[in-house]
Amino acid sequence: MAELLKVSNLVTQFKTESGLVKAVDGVSYYIDEQEIIGLVGESGCGKSVSQLSVMQLISAPGEIVGGEVIFEGQNLLKYDANGPEMRSTRGAKIAMIFQEPMTSLNPVLTIGQQLTEMLELHMKMSGDAARKRAIELMSLVGIPGAENRIDDYPHHFSGGMRQRVMIAMGLSCNPKILIADEPTTALDVTTQAQLLELMKDMVQRFRASLVIVTHNLGVVARYAQRIYIMYAGRIVESGTTKDIFSKPRHPYTIGLLACIPRLDEEEGRKLVPIEGLPPNLINMPPTCAFLPRCAYKVDKCSREPWPPLTAINGNHYISCYANTKEK
Amino acid sequence: MTAYIIRRLIMAVIVLIIVTLIVFFVIRLLPGDPLIIFLGQQATQGAITEETLQALRVQYGLDKPILVQYGNWMWGILRGDLGESIYYHEDVGKLMGERFPVTLHLGLVALVLSNALGIALGIVAAVRRGTWIDSVVTVLAYIGVTVPVFWLGILLIYTFGLTLGWLPIAGYTSPFDDFWLSTKQVIMPIFCLSLPGLAGSARVMRSSMLEITRQDYIRTAWSKGLRERAVIFKHALKNSLIPMVTLMGIGVGIIFGGAVLIETVFAVPGVGRLLVTSIFAYDYVVIQSGTLVIATIIILTNVIVDISYGWLDPRIRFG
Amino acid sequence: MVEEQSTSLEFQEVAPRVSEWRRFWRVFLQRKIVLFGLVILGILVLTAIFADFLAPYDPYTGVLTDSLEAPSSQYWLGTDIQGRDTMSRLIFGARTALLVGFVTTGVAAAAGIILGLIAGYFGGVTSMVIMRIMDALMGFPMILLALLISSVLGAGIQNVIIALAVAMLPGYARVMNGLTLSLRENDYILAGRAMGATDMRTMLRHILPNALAPMIVLVTMQLGTLILAEAGLSFLGIGIKPPGAAWGAMVNDGYRYLTYNPVLSFAPGLAIMIVVFAFQLVGDGLRDALDPRLRGLL
Numbered sequence: 001m002a003e004l005l006k007v008s009n010l011v012t013q014f015k016t017e018s019g020l021v022k023a024v025d026g027v028s029y030y031i032d033e034q035e036i037i038g039l040v041g042e043s044g045c046g047k048s049v050s051q052l053s054v055m056q057l058i059s060a061p062g063e064i065v066g067g068e069v070i071f072e073g074q075n076l077l078k079y080d081a082n083g084p085e086m087r088s089t090r091g092a093k094i095a096m097i098f099q100e101p102m103t104s105l106n107p108v109l110t111i112g113q114q115l116t117e118m119l120e121l122h123m124k125m126s127g128d129a130a131r132k133r134a135i136e137l138m139s140l141v142g143i144p145g146a147e148n149r150i151d152d153y154p155h156h157f158s159g160g161m162r163q164r165v166m167i168a169m170g171l172s173c174n175p176k177i178l179i180a181d182e183p184t185t186a187l188d189v190t191t192q193a194q195l196l197e198l199m200k201d202m203v204q205r206f207r208a209s210l211v212i213v214t215h216n217l218g219v220v221a222r223y224a225q226r227i228y229i230m231y232a233g234r235i236v237e238s239g240t241t242k243d244i245f246s247k248p249r250h251p252y253t254i255g256l257l258a259c260i261p262r263l264d265e266e267e268g269r270k271l272v273p274i275e276g277l278p279p280n281l282i283n284m285p286p287t288c289a290f291l292p293r294c295a296y297k298v299d300k301c302s303r304e305p306w307p308p309l310t311a312i313n314g315n316h317y318i319s320c321y322a323n324t325k326e327k
Numbered sequence: 328m329t330a331y332i333i334r335r336l337i338m339a340v341i342v343l344i345i346v347t348l349i350v351f352f353v354i355r356l357l358p359g360d361p362l363i364i365f366l367g368q369q370a371t372q373g374a375i376t377e378e379t380l381q382a383l384r385v386q387y388g389l390d391k392p393i394l395v396q397y398g399n400w401m402w403g404i405l406r407g408d409l410g411e412s413i414y415y416h417e418d419v420g421k422l423m424g425e426r427f428p429v430t431l432h433l434g435l436v437a438l439v440l441s442n443a444l445g446i447a448l449g450i451v452a453a454v455r456r457g458t459w460i461d462s463v464v465t466v467l468a469y470i471g472v473t474v475p476v477f478w479l480g481i482l483l484i485y486t487f488g489l490t491l492g493w494l495p496i497a498g499y500t501s502p503f504d505d506f507w508l509s510t511k512q513v514i515m516p517i518f519c520l521s522l523p524g525l526a527g528s529a530r531v532m533r534s535s536m537l538e539i540t541r542q543d544y545i546r547t548a549w550s551k552g553l554r555e556r557a558v559i560f561k562h563a564l565k566n567s568l569i570p571m572v573t574l575m576g577i578g579v580g581i582i583f584g585g586a587v588l589i590e591t592v593f594a595v596p597g598v599g600r601l602l603v604t605s606i607f608a609y610d611y612v613v614i615q616s617g618t619l620v621i622a623t624i625i626i627l628t629n630v631i632v633d634i635s636y637g638w639l640d641p642r643i644r645f646g
Numbered sequence: 647m648v649e650e651q652s653t654s655l656e657f658q659e660v661a662p663r664v665s666e667w668r669r670f671w672r673v674f675l676q677r678k679i680v681l682f683g684l685v686i687l688g689i690l691v692l693t694a695i696f697a698d699f700l701a702p703y704d705p706y707t708g709v710l711t712d713s714l715e716a717p718s719s720q721y722w723l724g725t726d727i728q729g730r731d732t733m734s735r736l737i738f739g740a741r742t743a744l745l746v747g748f749v750t751t752g753v754a755a756a757a758g759i760i761l762g763l764i765a766g767y768f769g770g771v772t773s774m775v776i777m778r779i780m781d782a783l784m785g786f787p788m789i790l791l792a793l794l795i796s797s798v799l800g801a802g803i804q805n806v807i808i809a810l811a812v813a814m815l816p817g818y819a820r821v822m823n824g825l826t827l828s829l830r831e832n833d834y835i836l837a838g839r840a841m842g843a844t845d846m847r848t849m850l851r852h853i854l855p856n857a858l859a860p861m862i863v864l865v866t867m868q869l870g871t872l873i874l875a876e877a878g879l880s881f882l883g884i885g886i887k888p889p890g891a892a893w894g895a896m897v898n899d900g901y902r903y904l905t906y907n908p909v910l911s912f913a914p915g916l917a918i919m920i921v922v923f924a925f926q927l928v929g930d931g932l933r934d935a936l937d938p939r940l941r942g943l944l
Binding site for chain 3 (some may be wrong): 341346349354356469481484575581583584586588607623625
Binding site (some may be wrong): 055057058082086087088089090092095096098100103104105106107108109117118121122152153155156166169207 | 550552641
């Protein structure tokens, strides 16, 4: 299947009172059609910003300063952020759902209004048709009694329900890509599982691709086909889910996996947290950002700039000089 | 929602009662026997006998215990009797009736102007943040909030009245009597009256809109590919209705406050000027009733604003 | 592993205090316009303190033969009907303005904060009683209320201060009430009470310090409003009357002689405006430096 979206060397920075923050520092990835990928990293690593950049939803003091986002043969970054091309892409071709279902819906508009406006805008549906479709969508995502609830306001719904509404909104115009930015972080575990399962079903039904942005490796383990691990604004490891979980090679990934308790391992294994703190993104040294916390470092790491992504085998890439296989 | 309204109304009544208490008892603390002061204007001291004084006291009910006086006054108010002015020798109700339309004329126009224009400017400044429009509005708003309105009035009188001779420097005519003259007379006072409200509204709306546009649901709206017009008017503005309505409520208070000064500067025979004159003349009857009327209007306005919150916020309206 | 843990905790604790202060100053002084406001205020304070040295003439007594002089090299801004030098009166007026401004605000803020804190913290009937009284006070236009109270109390600067303080305190009470209500819900308050903290302690050590920042901003911004109110009062003839030097009264004085020497009214009014402007700028700067999120609130 063809490459749907290809991001190359995306650079987004923020001017803060303390200095320039390179939230996204040369990120490259791609998404195929009908694929589910995971973008994993801790808070502040730039994963959300990278996705917002793809949608050109970055506003001052942030600025996209470099890179390409090739979608349907065009570089989206060439277009004006609020121009007709981006507007017809957002929601209709690439849609996004956000982390906080509580605040991501407009409290003074009904759910129906927020659903139908997209249908009327992108799908050119009339009021009645849009309303019908909105009810269908709500039922599809598992909201009981959709017909009666369509005129309710967001505060009438629970967190999980609201997120379902967001999913319905996201898929309402049959986008090619759905980006889910920490979709389940604000929800309890049971709801999380339900929602992820729902998203998987939905994107399959709508034949869309899904990008799951999260800090929780467990979330992507089950659903993503490929995973990108991000750290300090860059991608440090990428590969199929199987590769990442069974043969992690970047010290950060190895560290992440060591932190996760697993049902299938021996009793009594201590959870090993990663030493140190996330880096301050202002005035980053040119060397590898993970260096201060790395247990595998070699001489080369402190002399050379941030290592480029190199292939280890097949589709498995890492950004590392150390040979982690030995440990 | 009904419970919400009822609660607000009960609160309003309580507040109004407290207002009457404040008005009544504060004024009773006015130094000097109001009668003496009043009579002092009419005849020289000593020419009044004690009996006449006492008779007058009884006539005005000043010989009764203070709580009874309060009761009598309140009873009168509830029947629409605002008392008789010591200074003007007229029924206060009649005095107010003559003055109110004047203040209303200036006040309403100023209110509408300051709110409508101020809110619009504030929104534009927020939406076009950082551009020259934003800078101009911000600067003008600053000036509007910091300028002493009575001084501004004098400035305008000097420039447009005395020096250029374009506008009359004082006085008031009803628009029904002579529309053109009336308009020329009210331009300057209305301008002064509306300026603080306009500036205040613009600043608050600007902050409000900036705050709203930073909310998550606005980001969601953008991510849906809506055009700016839809995001601002449909999503953002609807959330700013509550601050807008609040501004209208506050505006009424500002207008009355401004009226006190502006009517004095421009010699406009309105309620503000009436009260100032009465305070200096220790005419407690007018002060009592006049202040009460104004305070009641302000409080009622705020109650309406409060209730409208309930209607505007779906969380309250639809439970 | 335990040592590694504590190292990372330690690292975090040392950093915040010092850099918070520095950050505040850096942001606060960063905008030139705020600095401008501070400079003006500095000039004002110095003028008020050194008025005796700066004023060329006695502001209270005038040379009658020099009545209503136009601005000249002798009398920079001219003289009023009594022959008093306007410039000197302007300079001494700064003293009145600052005195009334700071003292009144101090009293109003103190009273308002205490009332708002008590009302917000205890809730129930206490809150209802206090806040309804505040609502009632706020039902009067500020000038009117101050006018009323000062006429009851009589002439004199103390009475103006009391009158204005009463008129302004409900505003503070209301904001403080709102702040207390929201701060009260925080978990650390509950934790404190679980550890046996008394009401007094909770209010003073937990709630009050957290409400301090927005209240400081409010106070600074209200100083300007207060000066305007005082000017309005003295313009109407309440409070400081001539020969006392108060800017508002000077504007009123000059009003009669507009055709002779408009500067008599213009100069003091301009002074008022500049001072209020400066307070506003500094207040805004403070607010932005302390917490830009307050922009919506204040």
